[in-house]
Amino acid sequence: MDLHFGDSKPTDDERAAVDALLGPPESSWEGADRSDADLRWARGGRAARDRRDLLLPGLHALNDRIGWISEGALDYLCRRLTVPPAEAYGVATFYALFSVRPRPATVLHVCTDLACAAAGAGGLCAGIEGRLRPGSGVSVQRSPCLGLCERAPAALAVKAGDPVRTAVSAPATVEDAVLAASAPDSAPAEPPAAMAVPQAGDPSLTLLRRVGVVDPSSLDDYRVHGGYTALRRAFELGPAGVIREVTDSGLVGRGGAAFPTGRKWQATASQPDHPHYLVCNADESEPGTFKDRVLMEGDPYALVEAMTIAGYATGAHRGYLYLRGEYPRALRRLEHAIAQARARGFLGDDVLGQGYAFDIEIRRGAGAYICGEETALFNSIEGYRGEPRSKPPFPVEKGLFGKPTVENNVETLVNVLPILTMGAPAYAAVGTARSTGPKLYCVSGSVDRPGVYELPFGATLGELLRLAGVRDGLRAVLLGGAAGGFVRADEMDIPLTFEGTREAGTTLGSGVVLAFDGTVPLPRLLLRIAEFFRDESCGQCVPCRVGTVRQEEALHRIAERTGAAAADDIALLREVGRAMRDASICGLGQTAWNAVESAIDRLGAYA
Amino acid sequence: MTAIPLGVPRRLVEFTLDGREARVPEGSTILDACRAAGKDIPTLCEGDTLRPKNACRVCVVEVEGSRTLVPACSRTAEPGMEVRTGTERARHSRKVVLELLASSVDLSTTPRVAGWLKEYEAKPDRFGPEAARLNEEPRVDNELYVRDYDKCILCYKCVDACGDQWQNTFAISVAGRGFDARIAVEHDAPLTDSACVYCGNCIEVCPTGALSFKSEFDMRAAGTWDESAQTETTTVCAYCGVGCNLTLHVQDNEIVKVTSPYDNPVTHGNLCIKGRFGYQHVQNRD
Numbered sequence: 001m002d003l004h005f006g007d008s009k010p011t012d013d014e015r016a017a018v019d020a021l022l023g024p025p026e027s028s029w030e031g032a033d034r035s036d037a038d039l040r041w042a043r044g045g046r047a048a049r050d051r052r053d054l055l056l057p058g059l060h061a062l063n064d065r066i067g068w069i070s071e072g073a074l075d076y077l078c079r080r081l082t083v084p085p086a087e088a089y090g091v092a093t094f095y096a097l098f099s100v101r102p103r104p105a106t107v108l109h110v111c112t113d114l115a116c117a118a119a120g121a122g123g124l125c126a127g128i129e130g131r132l133r134p135g136s137g138v139s140v141q142r143s144p145c146l147g148l149c150e151r152a153p154a155a156l157a158v159k160a161g162d163p164v165r166t167a168v169s170a171p172a173t174v175e176d177a178v179l180a181a182s183a184p185d186s187a188p189a190e191p192p193a194a195m196a197v198p199q200a201g202d203p204s205l206t207l208l209r210r211v212g213v214v215d216p217s218s219l220d221d222y223r224v225h226g227g228y229t230a231l232r233r234a235f236e237l238g239p240a241g242v243i244r245e246v247t248d249s250g251l252v253g254r255g256g257a258a259f260p261t262g263r264k265w266q267a268t269a270s271q272p273d274h275p276h277y278l279v280c281n282a283d284e285s286e287p288g289t290f291k292d293r294v295l296m297e298g299d300p301y302a303l304v305e306a307m308t309i310a311g312y313a314t315g316a317h318r319g320y321l322y323l324r325g326e327y328p329r330a331l332r333r334l335e336h337a338i339a340q341a342r343a344r345g346f347l348g349d350d351v352l353g354q355g356y357a358f359d360i361e362i363r364r365g366a367g368a369y370i371c372g373e374e375t376a377l378f379n380s381i382e383g384y385r386g387e388p389r390s391k392p393p394f395p396v397e398k399g400l401f402g403k404p405t406v407e408n409n410v411e412t413l414v415n416v417l418p419i420l421t422m423g424a425p426a427y428a429a430v431g432t433a434r435s436t437g438p439k440l441y442c443v444s445g446s447v448d449r450p451g452v453y454e455l456p457f458g459a460t461l462g463e464l465l466r467l468a469g470v471r472d473g474l475r476a477v478l479l480g481g482a483a484g485g486f487v488r489a490d491e492m493d494i495p496l497t498f499e500g501t502r503e504a505g506t507t508l509g510s511g512v513v514l515a516f517d518g519t520v521p522l523p524r525l526l527l528r529i530a531e532f533f534r535d536e537s538c539g540q541c542v543p544c545r546v547g548t549v550r551q552e553e554a555l556h557r558i559a560e561r562t563g564a565a566a567a568d569d570i571a572l573l574r575e576v577g578r579a580m581r582d583a584s585i586c587g588l589g590q591t592a593w594n595a596v597e598s599a600i601d602r603l604g605a606y607a
Numbered sequence: 608m609t610a611i612p613l614g615v616p617r618r619l620v621e622f623t624l625d626g627r628e629a630r631v632p633e634g635s636t637i638l639d640a641c642r643a644a645g646k647d648i649p650t651l652c653e654g655d656t657l658r659p660k661n662a663c664r665v666c667v668v669e670v671e672g673s674r675t676l677v678p679a680c681s682r683t684a685e686p687g688m689e690v691r692t693g694t695e696r697a698r699h700s701r702k703v704v705l706e707l708l709a710s711s712v713d714l715s716t717t718p719r720v721a722g723w724l725k726e727y728e729a730k731p732d733r734f735g736p737e738a739a740r741l742n743e744e745p746r747v748d749n750e751l752y753v754r755d756y757d758k759c760i761l762c763y764k765c766v767d768a769c770g771d772q773w774q775n776t777f778a779i780s781v782a783g784r785g786f787d788a789r790i791a792v793e794h795d796a797p798l799t800d801s802a803c804v805y806c807g808n809c810i811e812v813c814p815t816g817a818l819s820f821k822s823e824f825d826m827r828a829a830g831t832w833d834e835s836a837q838t839e840t841t842t843v844c845a846y847c848g849v850g851c852n853l854t855l856h857v858q859d860n861e862i863v864k865v866t867s868p869y870d871n872p873v874t875h876g877n878l879c880i881k882g883r884f885g886y887q888h889v890q891n892r893d
Contacts, residue, residue: 003777004802006793071794084777085793086802093782100794368784385781390661390681539761539788541662543700546707549786550734557735572733579703582676582696583664590675
């Protein structure tokens with residue numbers, strides 16, 4: 001590999017941002033001034049190439065400090081890591097949070113997704129754009145779901161610098177959002193995570209029982225509230241014993257695919273190839289989903305402990321926590337929790353004196369829904385474009401860095417704690433025979449008390465919505481987020497279990513319950529869903545790359561039409577949707593048409 | 608498959624292909640098996656000596672027990688598999704994928720695609736006159752080859768050929784995302800400012816003519832490009848001692864482009880700038 005780097009030079013600031021992450025360069029071969037020794041020998045190459053996975057953190061370092069990524073900065077980062085500039089350019093342009101064109105230091109992301117759209121994001125955006133015109137020093141960007149649906153509409157301000165500053169405004173007004181963008185430091189503090197949990201303090205809670213009760217910054221407080229008893233139990237059981245408990249508990253993945261967790265762990269643990277990796281998928285980007293954020297903000301040590309148990313059970317010594325880039329508070333809380341756990345011997349070379357080495361590294365996503373797909377997430381961590389890989393081989397065999405990898409989302413992992421503390425039989429007794437345990441639901445939209453709710457599997461949709469204070473005039477409920485499906489207001493008896501929703505011809509997905517009353521214009525909502533998938537398609541395969549565009553075009557054409565006038569385009573939508581479901585590489589393309597199809601078939605949209 | 612020296616004997620995998628017993632060497636793909644059985648499965652991004660990228664999804668087939676269709680070019684045949692290639696479901700996906708492609712890019716120089724569009728009764732026009740297209744002007748920024756992204760189907764073959772699979776220059780990658788994704792060099796610069804070494808191996812693998820010799824591009828523009836009037840002669844490159852094979856494409860006694868046979872064990876289709884483009888001295892008659 002004989003790489004070509006351009007002539008553009010980084011500024012001092014850009015160089016400092018990269019060096020703060022990677023340390024100073026050792027020779028002119030990786031960007032330092034030339035010394036006599038450099039004329040005689042070169043080092044770097046392979047060693048530097050092995051650090052390719054630092055490309056994404058490097059891009060973040062530049063974007064955080066400068067606000068965008070210049071040619072000189074990108075070339076310098078490439079030189080440091082021996083990454084071809086063309087590839088790094090391809091990676092930098094893949095993510096929505098990065099820019100390779102100059103832009104103001106402050107970017108205000110205004111959410112335009114489902115819950116926020118229903119709460120008036122359109123007017124909010126127009127108001128903000130009226131106040132913050134080009135030249136105001138703030139770049140206003142319309143954003144996909146920011147995961148603040150319980151406080152819709154929402155805006156997130158990011159001001160580049162050293163250090164980068166962020167401020168959240170939700171529920172946002174034009175005034176608040178402009179203030180957050182112009183002075184992030186003096187913007188009012190976010191409400192505590194417990195505000196997103198209407199049931200907070202209820203003694204019957206399992207997964208959410210510590211949110212609002214425990215101090216998220218205190219390891220001691222976490223231990224006072226039962227923290228680290230599950231890890232001690234895990235060490236008593238041994239890895240095989242832990243996997244047995246998880247298998248017997250009947251736990252299945254809560255990210256949407258509902259794969260049995262015990263089987264996944266067993267399959268990874270038994271792989272002869274080493275090392276094994278653990279990846280926690282905290283790239284919660286499904287519109288309408290915010291449960292993982294609330295867990296991470298309200299009870300961060302629970303995730304640290306659960307990841308340690310998962311790593312121990314599957315023989316991994318390193319866990320990657322892939323956190324979506326739009327969650328600055330969760331990032332701060334988890335960084336703090338991991339540092340404290342490390343300092344106190346709950347992470348590191350010898351966890352709890354048991355001779356087991358485990359540590360956690362946080363990787364930030366940079367605005368790409370597709371990176372929630374497990375193999376796209378591996379590519380993203382490894383410093384490649386976040387495009388999904390074709391399966392087989394499956395991650396348990398060849399995952400992160402080509403090694404056996406177990407990947408679970410936040411909610412799945414946090415379930416492991418009660419499984420170990422209460423025992424598999426007691427856990428399996430909660431819920432129904434085939435959907436065991438408690439489940440989190442993200443309720444938002446037309447309800448009086450939006451937030452994260454915990455109920456045992458088997459409660460009906462109506463029970464959940466009554467708990468959240470559903471308003472009169474409910475028109476439809478979107479189950480499972482943009483990749484899920486709509487159900488009618490008269491289908492409140494649907495049991496919230498994997499098998500119950502399947503029988504009803506819909507899906508539980510990631511636990512999104514978005515309620516819409518009659519005031520929300522359905523065609524515009526469907527257009528937003530189509531626009532979301534068109535924006536978030538990685539572009540790798542044809543059915544998804546072009547199909548999402550053709551579907552959006554058809555929905556535009558029929559936005560104001562119904563009946564026979566829309567029939568042709570609905571037939572077209574169905575044909576394209578069927579090919580996308582059958583022939584796309586990954587779940588994004590395969591599910592992109594679900595919600596719109598369900599709106600046509602169940603709600604009679606355009607009829 | 609390319610003719611290559613025989614290795615150690617491989618075990619045979621037995622599975623069912625359209626209801627008939629099929630036996631292929633272990634490691635073969637479903638596409639290999641289809642071709643061995645004389646079945647014509649359309650493919651665009653599949654690339655001979657390159658690892659299959661399975662991005663175009665034209666070659667999808669139905670495999671019993673699989674929730675979705677699977678790409679024949681990259682799925683390895685497994686014992687006991689039941690594969691069906693001509694089902695309504697598979698044909699529907701191929702038809703729609705061909706329509707999606709043909710409605711967004713210019714496939715006029717893609718070999719065989721016209722036949723497939725007809726065979727699958729694809730109607731790319733039905734997405735309406737407003738359907739988004741790439742609509743990009745050809746980029747002519749050097750004397751050797753032209754990038755015409757209006758013909759690009761993003762098959763990634765040029766990226767793979769420029770990268771670790773052939774050339775190891777890593778001058779090209781995919782930039783952007785979704786429908787806006789484009790093949791690009793670093794910073795989307797002109798080729799002359801990039802890491803490109805003009806080996807032309809990307810042209811060699813391009814399935815649609817999005818990358819073409821400047822000579823071919825100019826002749827097409829002038830209306831003088833005529834493949835039926837061309838002869839091909841394979842010879843040995845005289846520039847150095849490696850011994851690469853060159854296939855000279857000659858029209859009207861002029862070399863119009865140079866390719867290299869994939870089944871040559873020295874080059875597998877690779878050439879350098881001299882072999883690929885350095886032919887003017889042969890026909891300099893002054």
